[in-house]
Ligand SMILES: *Cc1c(COP(=O)(O)O)cnc(C)c1O
């Protein structure tokens with residue numbers, strides 16, 4: 001019998017120092033930066049064959065051996081993950097590429113891929129003793145936190161930006177979280193959230209300031225490899241805010257490679273950001289290892305409005321080590337691409353996801369991506385949360 005989780009320890013992503021995972025974990029005490037969960041991969045490789053995943057229910061917990069929750073009874077789930085990898089043949093013809101796939105994350109509970117990270121983080125935190133949470137968010141993460149905390153029966157205080165989409169405010173309210181609106185930036189909401197957590201003995205769920213949201217998002221990479229018959233695409237185009245998805249997927253592919261379950265090179269990761277908030281693009285172009293906070297960040301794509309990502313160095317590593325890149329697109333281009341994705345493929349995408357189509361076209365035009373390649377676009381959420389960006393019949 002294999003273990004439910006092959007979790008082994010935590011590791012500082014700056015200096016490599018190891019820590020036991022025996023309580024609530026935040027950032028590394030040595031360097032104050034991101035902690036990665038590490039698994040006993042040699043033992044997993046000996047004890048488990050990748051074919052065991054085939055017959056399990058199609059949700060992210062089918063990869064439980066590579067997730068941090070140690071007891072199956074502690075999993076808090078709404079059925080997240082197991083989303084389709086859609087073959088977008090019409091769009092592929094339109095943009096001129098051999099094979100285009102869309103990972104459709106809009107089908108997750110609460111309508112975005114945030115569900116994966118929050119399900120993992122809330123499950124693990126409750127397992128190791130959390131009794132309540134705080135959550136700063138531009139919108140979608142808070143909605144997911146509200147839903148999963150309701151499911152867990154634990155309270156959560158949400159600190160959401162004043163101008164977050166209506167859908168996010170309402171989902172937080174209906175799921176019973178305490179919604180606090182913040183007049184400021186995501187960094188301000190983050191500071192308030194961490195402060196209240198410390199003061200009131202709550203656990204703060206800020207992305208990459210605890211190790212498990214990246215583990216949840218990692219399952220997108222595991223699924224893509226599995227859905228392709230245990231291989232990787234040439235490139236992944238990803239709408240990048242805090243970077244949890246890019247960092248998580250890259251980590252996931254590295255684990256699969258180490259397990260010998262896939263072979264070859266990880267896909268090239270391309271980070272797409274918004275013209276009005278592109279700290280990673282600037283850092284990539286400047287050749288720096290970290291990103292400067294982007295001043296006066298503004299974009300309709302709320303998931304991309306992260307002016308100073310805490311894990312900037314890990315995003316840049318994932319892009320550079322895989323030979324990928326970073327580029328920014330305008331809000332108007334994103335909205336236009338929402339129409340094109342829906343008309344060509346029936347995919348009602350969020351503006352962040354639609355941004356990847358614009359990014360792909362740009363990357364094809366400048367030769368970064370070749371016409372003979374196989375590329376995955378990440379549609380990170382459902383367009384139903386952004387109906388105000390779409391036209392009605394009278395307009
Ligand atoms: C949060 C969010 C993003 C950015 O995700 P990261 O993994 O933090 O970079 C992209 N799209 C949507 C819809 C989001 O909610």
Ligand SMILES: [Zn+2]
Pocket residue numbers: 012013014015016017028030031032
């Ligand atoms: Zn360290």
